[in-house]
Amino acid sequence: MNVIEKPMTEYLFSLYGTPMRYTTASPLLAAPVNELLRHFRRDSLEESGSLTLCFRAVQERADIPLTISSSARQLSAGTGAAVGDRPETGLPHEVIQDGRRLIADFHDAGVLVIDSVEGRADGYLIKPETLHPNLIEYLFHLGLIELLRRRGLYTIHATALEKHGRGVLISGNSGRGKTTSFISLLRSGYRYLSDDHPLIRDAGTHVEVLPFPIKINVTEATIAFFPELRNAPDHVLHPGSPKRSFHAEDLYLTSVGDCCQPAMVLFPHIVDAPHSHLELLPKSRALEVLLPQALLVYDPEVARREFQVLARLVQQVDCYRLHFGRDILDLPKLITPLLEQKRG
Amino acid sequence: MADPQQATPPSIASEHAVDRTMLARSILRPSPDVQGTSMEGETVLLDLSTGRYYTLNRLGSVIWEHCTGHSTISDIHAVLCDRFEVASERALDDLVALVNQLVQEGLLQQEGR
Numbered sequence: 405m406n407v408i409e410k411p412m413t414e415y416l417f418s419l420y421g422t423p424m425r426y427t428t429a430s431p432l433l434a435a436p437v438n439e440l441l442r443h444f445r446r447d448s449l450e451e452s453g454s455l456t457l458c459f460r461a462v463q464e465r466a467d468i469p470l471t472i473s474s475s476a477r478q479l480s481a482g483t484g485a486a487v488g489d490r491p492e493t494g495l496p497h498e499v500i501q502d503g504r505r506l507i508a509d510f511h512d513a514g515v516l517v518i519d520s521v522e523g524r525a526d527g528y529l530i531k532p533e534t535l536h537p538n539l540i541e542y543l544f545h546l547g548l549i550e551l552l553r554r555r556g557l558y559t560i561h562a563t564a565l566e567k568h569g570r571g572v573l574i575s576g577n578s579g580r581g582k583t584t585s586f587i588s589l590l591r592s593g594y595r596y597l598s599d600d601h602p603l604i605r606d607a608g609t610h611v612e613v614l615p616f617p618i619k620i621n622v623t624e625a626t627i628a629f630f631p632e633l634r635n636a637p638d639h640v641l642h643p644g645s646p647k648r649s650f651h652a653e654d655l656y657l658t659s660v661g662d663c664c665q666p667a668m669v670l671f672p673h674i675v676d677a678p679h680s681h682l683e684l685l686p687k688s689r690a691l692e693v694l695l696p697q698a699l700l701v702y703d704p705e706v707a708r709r710e711f712q713v714l715a716r717l718v719q720q721v722d723c724y725r726l727h728f729g730r731d732i733l734d735l736p737k738l739i740t741p742l743l744e745q746k747r748g
Numbered sequence: 749m750a751d752p753q754q755a756t757p758p759s760i761a762s763e764h765a766v767d768r769t770m771l772a773r774s775i776l777r778p779s780p781d782v783q784g785t786s787m788e789g790e791t792v793l794l795d796l797s798t799g800r801y802y803t804l805n806r807l808g809s810v811i812w813e814h815c816t817g818h819s820t821i822s823d824i825h826a827v828l829c830d831r832f833e834v835a836s837e838r839a840l841d842d843l844v845a846l847v848n849q850l851v852q853e854g855l856l857q858q859e860g861r
Contacts, residue, residue: 438839568801671767686787686788686790687787687788687790688787688788688790688792689787689803691787691792691803692792692803695792695794695801704781704796705793705798707783708796711783711785711794712783712785712819715785715787715792718787719787737809
């Protein structure tokens with residue numbers, strides 16, 4: 405075994421009452437995680453029962469100390485992202501259930517071994533200096549959300565905002581106007597919850613959405629719609645390919661929103677029309693559209709609970725198909741009055 | 749029934765098919781792997797063993813609601829005739845077709861009384 409043995413550094417985080425320890429010896433594996441979880445960093449942890457994630461750098465695949473039993477079964481395989489749809493994470497992968505371990509094998513990039521019962525995920529990344537930081541962040545996030553699901557915190561592939569205590573989720577695959585509609589609301593004074601994966605949990609009387617603030621990734625096409633993005637200097641809108649990124653607070657007079665009750669879920673798609681309009685979706689149809697943006701059935705009992713939370717979420721909100729026209733900057737005029745009605 | 753992950757309905761294997769001579773003795777119950785939720789008269793089902801999900805329309809939802817391990821297919825047929833403006837034979841055909849499909853998909857289990 406040739407795992408590079410260097411002193412491990414421990415980073416502490418707390419996510420809504422769930423403490424988490426991340427250990428790695430590699431600065432290359434530390435930086436993307438600390439960026440992803442910068443709002444959740446702690447100097448010490450008071451809560452017990454922390455989750456543990458540990459990422460190690462290896463030089464080649466043979467260095468990964470992985471054993472798979474003969475009773476293991478493949479749950480899924482593919483070339484797309486296992487969660488989300490960022491192009492830089494569209495790697496070939498397979499997911500294997502081996503006893504209580506979930507093994508996400510990303511072949512030449514590395515392997516993630518998740519033991520949800522133990523509350524532990526181990527990542528082995530092959531030559532991390534050759535990997536895109538977004539891929540490292542993605543693999544870490546994959547392990548984290550699988551562990552959080554068992555603690556009743558679920559993620560959903562959506563952007564999320566808050567205004568006056570009411571949440572708006574915008575869900576859907578890339579290229580359908582999700583980030584563009586999100587920025588249109590953000591710049592009008594909505595508060596920021598998450599660009600790609602807010603958390604949701606059952607709060608007893610209702611389902612709530614929790615901020616998971618991360619940098620906002622934008623394509624050149626999205627940038628072109630907004631003058632402040634077009635004119636932003638490189639130290640605000642960081643260069644990158646295929647997407648550039650910025651922090652919401654660096655560009656807008658906004659702050660991170662509070663945990664709140666979602667009131668509206670939008671499913672945008674771009675239409676060649678001068679004006680945007682909304683089409684109310686039947687709730688069963690909305691749940692059907694939302695399920696693939698959230699639910700991957702790995703642990704049936706966890707999936708059962710997550711399904712119930714998603715169903716409750718859909719029951720408590722209004723769900724709309726957003727036919728997103730060319731009046732991009734005017735979207736708040738369409739959305740805000742409906743949100744205000746929900747307050748009443 | 750709509751299945752977003754499977755556009756082509758499966759063929760119905762004969763060993764799963766409802767025996768029309770046994771309608772008064774066939775009890776239906778959901779598979780333990782199925783989680784369902786009712787929304788505005790429709791039902792969304794998730795098969796936890798496969799990750800597939802399904803939507804049942806209003807008629808399908810009434811049928812599903814009565815597949816609790818207590819009602820026979822004849823009982824459910826009587827409910828449909830009572831609740832919907834539909835000819836008895838048509839209701840039975842629709843019922844048997846849906847039950848066959850749900851059994852075939854592993855969502856429903858059929859047992860004798």
